Amino acid sequence: MNKKNSLQCLSIAELYSKFGILVILLIALIAGAILSPAFLVPSNLVSVAQNVGVYAIIALGMTRVLIGGGVDLSAGSNVAMCSVIVAAVYNSTGSTLLGVLLALVAGSCIGAVNGFFASYLELMPFIVTLATQMTVRGLAYLVSGGAPVFGVSDSLVFLGQGNIGGFPMMLLVVILATIFISFVMTRTSHGRYLYAIGGNPEAAGASGINVKQQRFINYVTMGTICALAGIIYAGRTNSGLPAGAVNFEFEAIIGTVLGGTSMAGGIGNPVCSIIGVFVVGIINNVMNLCSVNAFWQQVVKGIVIMVAVVLDIFTRNAIMKSTKKR
Amino acid sequence: MRNISKSFPGVKALDGVDLRVEQGTVHAIMGENGAGKSTLMKVLFGQYTPDEGEIFLEGKPVQLKSVKDAVNHGISMIYQELSPIKELSIAENIFVGRYPMTAAHIIDWKKMYTSCQEIFDRWGLSYDPQTKIKMLKTADIQMIEIIKAISFNAKLVIMDEPSSSISQKEVEKLFDFIRALKKEGITTIIITHKLDEVFTVADQVTVLRDGKYIGSNRIGELDRASLIKMMVGREMNNLFPKKDAGYGAPLLEVRGLNNGSRVQDVSFTLHKGEILGFAGIVGAGRTETMRALFGLDPHSSGEVIMDGKPIQIKHVRDAIKNDIVMATESRKDDGLVLCRSVEENIMLPSLYRRSKGGILNLKENRRVAEEASHKLEVKTSSMDTMANFLSGGNQQKLILCKWLLMNPKVLILDEPTRGIDVGAKWEIYNIITGLAKQGVGIILVSSEMEEIINLSDRVLVMCEGRINGCLEKGEVTQEKIMNLASEVQV
Numbered sequence: 057m058n059k060k061n062s063l064q065c066l067s068i069a070e071l072y073s074k075f076g077i078l079v080i081l082l083i084a085l086i087a088g089a090i091l092s093p094a095f096l097v098p099s100n101l102v103s104v105a106q107n108v109g110v111y112a113i114i115a116l117g118m119t120r121v122l123i124g125g126g127v128d129l130s131a132g133s134n135v136a137m138c139s140v141i142v143a144a145v146y147n148s149t150g151s152t153l154l155g156v157l158l159a160l161v162a163g164s165c166i167g168a169v170n171g172f173f174a175s176y177l178e179l180m181p182f183i184v185t186l187a188t189q190m191t192v193r194g195l196a197y198l199v200s201g202g203a204p205v206f207g208v209s210d211s212l213v214f215l216g217q218g219n220i221g222g223f224p225m226m227l228l229v230v231i232l233a234t235i236f237i238s239f240v241m242t243r244t245s246h247g248r249y250l251y252a253i254g255g256n257p258e259a260a261g262a263s264g265i266n267v268k269q270q271r272f273i274n275y276v277t278m279g280t281i282c283a284l285a286g287i288i289y290a291g292r293t294n295s296g297l298p299a300g301a302v303n304f305e306f307e308a309i310i311g312t313v314l315g316g317t318s319m320a321g322g323i324g325n326p327v328c329s330i331i332g333v334f335v336v337g338i339i340n341n342v343m344n345l346c347s348v349n350a351f352w353q354q355v356v357k358g359i360v361i362m363v364a365v366v367l368d369i370f371t372r373n374a375i376m377k378s379t380k381k382r
Numbered sequence: 383m384r385n386i387s388k389s390f391p392g393v394k395a396l397d398g399v400d401l402r403v404e405q406g407t408v409h410a411i412m413g414e415n416g417a418g419k420s421t422l423m424k425v426l427f428g429q430y431t432p433d434e435g436e437i438f439l440e441g442k443p444v445q446l447k448s449v450k451d452a453v454n455h456g457i458s459m460i461y462q463e464l465s466p467i468k469e470l471s472i473a474e475n476i477f478v479g480r481y482p483m484t485a486a487h488i489i490d491w492k493k494m495y496t497s498c499q500e501i502f503d504r505w506g507l508s509y510d511p512q513t514k515i516k517m518l519k520t521a522d523i524q525m526i527e528i529i530k531a532i533s534f535n536a537k538l539v540i541m542d543e544p545s546s547s548i549s550q551k552e553v554e555k556l557f558d559f560i561r562a563l564k565k566e567g568i569t570t571i572i573i574t575h576k577l578d579e580v581f582t583v584a585d586q587v588t589v590l591r592d593g594k595y596i597g598s599n600r601i602g603e604l605d606r607a608s609l610i611k612m613m614v615g616r617e618m619n620n621l622f623p624k625k626d627a628g629y630g631a632p633l634l635e636v637r638g639l640n641n642g643s644r645v646q647d648v649s650f651t652l653h654k655g656e657i658l659g660f661a662g663i664v665g666a667g668r669t670e671t672m673r674a675l676f677g678l679d680p681h682s683s684g685e686v687i688m689d690g691k692p693i694q695i696k697h698v699r700d701a702i703k704n705d706i707v708m709a710t711e712s713r714k715d716d717g718l719v720l721c722r723s724v725e726e727n728i729m730l731p732s733l734y735r736r737s738k739g740g741i742l743n744l745k746e747n748r749r750v751a752e753e754a755s756h757k758l759e760v761k762t763s764s765m766d767t768m769a770n771f772l773s774g775g776n777q778q779k780l781i782l783c784k785w786l787l788m789n790p791k792v793l794i795l796d797e798p799t800r801g802i803d804v805g806a807k808w809e810i811y812n813i814i815t816g817l818a819k820q821g822v823g824i825i826l827v828s829s830e831m832e833e834i835i836n837l838s839d840r841v842l843v844m845c846e847g848r849i850n851g852c853l854e855k856g857e858v859t860q861e862k863i864m865n866l867a868s869e870v871q872v
Contacts, residue, residue: 244740245733251722252730258716262678263731263784264702322721 138286167279
């Protein structure tokens with residue numbers, strides 16, 4: 057009896073981690089349409105996409121990090137620093153390409169620092185990335201001289217704000233990046249290794265996987281992805297904001313967990329994470345359209361986080377329980 | 383205790399066991415690994431509720447539904463793995479959960495320390511109640527646990543292999559203390575593997591085997607040989623596939639492998655097509671030896687020679703590169719990624735060989751995984767099923783699958799049939815002997831005597847981190863293994 061129950065529980069959990077977020081997206085869309093006539097309008101949906109684009113890019117990296125059994129709290133700071141680099145390099149040299157390359161290198165280096173401490177020195181990723189969160193924020197201020205750096209090239213502005221025949225560039229970037237990350241996670245050995253490592257690092261190690269190296273690569277990639285997000289962020293805001301992108305890592309984590317990725321590792325899917333991020337974006341948008349008081353918006357957001365965490369525990373527990381039965 | 387039975391899914395752990403312990407004596411419980419000793423004690427301590435049977439305490443029937451019930455009836459248990467709260471003091475550990483309180487409901491530290499000191503004085507122990515537990519050695523912590531047990535007014539103290547992790551000298555100290563308890567009229571039940579200890583400290587011994595009661599005797603009426611006979615004298619059933627005796631040329635040679643006290647100077651040779659059994663009691667260092675050989679644990683010294691060439695194994699991937707693979711002891715801990723699919727688990731070690739520039743051919747992968755799982759008859763609804771949903775036997779086959787895909791020359795199996803049913807065991811035995819026929823060298827670590835005796839070409843017996851003896855196929859008997867496993871030969 058018991059076993060059957062836990063199996064049923066597990067299949068629900070499994071179903072949720074696969075398709076649940078689609079149902080939630082549907083509910084959010086319907087609820088939005090009912091609550092505000094201005095919601096289900098192309099121009100509004102485009103603005104939702106543009107609002108969550110940066111979160112979505114970060115969420116792709118965050119999904120990988122969470123699947124691998126880690127977490128990255130330095131993402132927001134990294135985005136801010138990279139946006140500052142892009143803007144500062146453009147303003148002093150006039151080169152977009154140089155700024156983009158430097159930002160990608162810098163972002164990856166931050167990832168490498170996280171990876172070195174969290175993977176090779178086996179420190180807790182939470183603490184390591186909390187430390188880099190502060191350090192990198194400080195670096196962003198140092199690079200910018202404390203003030204925002206205004207102005208980036210037109211091509212970046214086009215990337216962050218433009219559209220092709222009404223289709224936002226930002227969304228195009230998100231879709232391409234999602235396809236790429238999905239490919240990596242399902243069709244490369246590196247992706248399979250990350251799932252295995254997050255699911256059971258001992259078993260992965262005992263199967264001959266270089267666990268530390270794979271985790272390190274994961275953090276470095278996360279840094280690169282944050283740099284990409286930073287470049288887009290610079291285009292979107294037309295500036296490098298050292299005080300910007302605060303808490304973006306949490307926006308990404310909320311969307312990712314809502315999308316069924318487990319905080320405990322081993323389970324998750326980049327596509328679902330992106331949908332999760334959009335659901336959060338839709339909730340925000342609908343509340344704005346209904347002119348919900350800003351303080352109430354915060355309360356609702358907190359509740360959404362709680363729901364996401366409960367769902368995470370629910371999924372994980374169901375799996376753990378049926379594990380213990382054996 | 384009368385007629386105690388307890389079943390776990392797939393296993394009958396206890397089958398009508400009787401136990402009669404006289405007040406004020408030291409009673410030893412003996413038996414092989416998996417004989418049901420610990421289960422019986424957990425029933426007595428209220429951790430498991432028996433399916434059948436009654437427990438009598440001082441002549442009266444009692445119901446022990448929880449540990450709390452057992453403690454209230456004056457029963458205490460000291461586990462093999464001690465779990466003190468390391469950051470707290472001795473006194474706090476003894477009084478945890480029942481701190482003496484002042485009138486204002488604040489912990490009465492003074493009273494706690496003095497009453498703790500009183501207990502120590504009474505038993506002639508020289509510990510300072512304020513010392514933190516983490517400063518103490520294992521043997522001392524054990525003593526504290528016993529004191530804690532007695533301080534609950536325990537009349538019956540159960541000790542699960544108390545001597546397994548402490549030195550010889552400390553064991554003597556422990557036994558002196560047990561004798562002191564006896565003088566006070568406190569009864570002790572001691573689970574042990576070691577024959578010498580039984581003859582030193584126990585008054586009476588009860589032997590269990592395969593969850594059944596075998597016999598109970600006063601120590602004076604027994605000698606070593608008859609005790610061993612009681613422990614192992616089981617009928618052999620013919621549940622083993624036949625394998626031609628004999629093996630080929632030397633394949634793997636291990637010389638002087640060391641890792642701390644668990645692996646000491648281990649040397650052996652494995653031949654092509656040989657099944658080399660490793661016997662010994664739990665904790666004899668067999669698993670540790672294999673982990674060191676496979677690169678899961680470091681080894682401080684030792685040479686490994688494969689096909690005549692010395693090789694270096696620092697990581698698991700070094701071992702795999704040299705075609706040495708190991709199916710680890712625990713499916714859950716380091717055998718499988720339970721939250722991932724059957725296919726992913728099967729393919730995990732061989733992905734790097736099958737990917738081109740890191741990119742996988744999903745169709746090819748699926749085909750290979752399906753083929754491998756069909757070969758070993760893994761029962762699963764699909765390749766995408768989570769490994770977690772498979773039964774123990776099928777999970778074990780999954781582990782074999784993933785390693786057989788690597789075409790190993792040396793296959794190390796650590797307890798390959800633990801906790802799986804008879805049918806699945808038979809299938810796994812067939813797989814093992816089949817591989818040996820193909821020339822794979824197989825190291826079989828197992829605590830199941832039958833398995834070791836019937837499958838192995840040679841049996842190495844380990845004891846306290848050393849290889850204690852080697853038995854050839856014809857001469858292996860349970861008695862010989864038990865003798866070698868329970869005492870270090872000089």
